[in-house]
Amino acid sequence: MKKYSIMKSMNMHPKKGKRTILEMTQILNRHGYCTLGEAFNRLDFSSAIQDTRRFNYVVRLLQLIAKSQLTSLSGVAQKNYFHILDKIVQKVLSDHQNPRLIKDLLQDLSSTLCILIRGVGKSVLVGNINIWICRLETVLSWQQQLQNLQMTKHVSGGLTLSDLPVHMLNNILYRLSDGWDIVTLGQVTPTLAVLSEDRRLWKKLCQYHFAEKQFCRHLILSEKGHIEWKLMYFALQKYYPTKEQYGDTLHFCRHCSILFWKDSGHPCTAADPDSCFTPVSPQHFIDLFKF
Numbered sequence: 001m002k003k004y005s006i007m008k009s010m011n012m013h014p015k016k017g018k019r020t021i022l023e024m025t026q027i028l029n030r031h032g033y034c035t036l037g038e039a040f041n042r043l044d045f046s047s048a049i050q051d052t053r054r055f056n057y058v059v060r061l062l063q064l065i066a067k068s069q070l071t072s073l074s075g076v077a078q079k080n081y082f083h084i085l086d087k088i089v090q091k092v093l094s095d096h097q098n099p100r101l102i103k104d105l106l107q108d109l110s111s112t113l114c115i116l117i118r119g120v121g122k123s124v125l126v127g128n129i130n131i132w133i134c135r136l137e138t139v140l141s142w143q144q145q146l147q148n149l150q151m152t153k154h155v156s157g158g159l160t161l162s163d164l165p166v167h168m169l170n171n172i173l174y175r176l177s178d179g180w181d182i183v184t185l186g187q188v189t190p191t192l193a194v195l196s197e198d199r200r201l202w203k204k205l206c207q208y209h210f211a212e213k214q215f216c217r218h219l220i221l222s223e224k225g226h227i228e229w230k231l232m233y234f235a236l237q238k239y240y241p242t243k244e245q246y247g248d249t250l251h252f253c254r255h256c257s258i259l260f261w262k263d264s265g266h267p268c269t270a271a272d273p274d275s276c277f278t279p280v281s282p283q284h285f286i287d288l289f290k291f
Contacts, residue, residue, distance in 0.1 A: 036069055036289040037077030043250075043259065046084050049091065053247030053263060059088065059101050060244065061282040066109040069286060071116065075126050082135060085109075089142045093149060100180065103146055110139045162189050170195055177245050179205060179233050202229035209233070209242040250280040 045061070048054040062085060065073070073081060085105075092102050113136040116125060125132060161169065173195055176182050182205070186196025195201075206215065206229055218235050220228040248263045255270040259280065270276045280288075 035074070035077075036065070036072055036286065037074040039259075039285075039289065040065075040073065040077050041080055046080075046087060048261070049084065049088055051248065052097075054261065055098065056101065057246040057249055057282060058084070059098070059105055060246075061285060062088075063105045063108055064282055064286050066105065066112050070109075070112055071125065072289075073126070078126065082138070086138075089146070093145060096149065099146055099149055100184075103143070106139055106143050106146070110136065110143065113139060161192065166191065166195070170198075173198075173201055174204065177205070177208065177243070179230075179237070197230070199226070199229050202233055203227075205229075206233050206236065210236050210240055214240055244281065250285060252278045252280050254278065 045058050048058050062081065065081065070078075070081075088102060089106075091097075092099050113132060117129070117132055117136060164172075169192060173182055173185065173192075176185070179202075182196050182201070186193045214236055215232065218232065218239065220231045220235060222228055248261055250259050251262045252259055253266060253268055253270075253273075253276050255273070255276040256266065256268055258266060260266040262277075262279075268276060
């Protein structure tokens with residue numbers, strides 16, 4: 001997914017959103033989170049990737065860092081970054097879950113590394129150039145391993161997707177918020193292939209992610225004059241950010257001045273703790289260290 005505005009994600013006015021970020025940044029600075037690298041080192045993302053509810057959040061954060069913040073990390077933070085990335089790749093190779101997410105992350109990372117290495121001298125790189133070349137070779141190796149990944153078929157005598165009634169399969173499809181997940185699920189059985197092409201399904205998905213104004217700018221009509229909602233979704237995705245969903249996210253407590261995972265919570269001493277909590281999206285986390 002593409003990055004999206006922190007003001008939109010927090011449902012606040014742009015000026016108020018920027019002021020909130022600045023206030024949070026000042027508080028974090030007083031508590032030792034002066035740079036993105038320091039925050040990255042102090043928060044235990046290495047353990048977070050073992051939690052399926054936090055996995056996508058950490059992967060998205062690594063992807064955003066790969067796109068624009070890699071050179072801002074200290075040497076220690078870079079080492080930590082690639083250590084976590086190695087654990088993620090090994091996890092995917094082992095359990096075969098979320099390979100597409102990691103392929104996208106590695107593609108962005110390899111592109112950034114190529115640009116940095118080719119432009120050596122034009123930008124400041126922390127560490128020896130040979131270390132960066134070695135990192136690129138490692139990323140290319142990971143990409144090849146994921147490319148060769150073979151999904152093993154689980155043999156089970158229990159219930160399978162094919163055994164479920166059509167209305168339940170339809171319900172599963174309508175709960176997916178990513179178009180590529182719908183396309184992938186549609187390849188599992190002939191019934192799912194038909195259901196995954198439902199115009200109403202793709203219309204709902206477009207309405208969930210995009211505004212009506214955006215539809216009008218990129219209308220795609222069939223020969224009969226009907227809106228091609230599936231094609232619209234993938235076309236709109238190229239121009240506008242989609243909504244991001246995570247099972248668990250980092251939150252900031254304004255009363256206690258700490259970052260914490262929502263599911264874990266923390267012993268806040270405020271009279272009304274919930275009013276002190278602010279959700280921190282991956283892009284929001286990056287923005288905290290831009291001011």
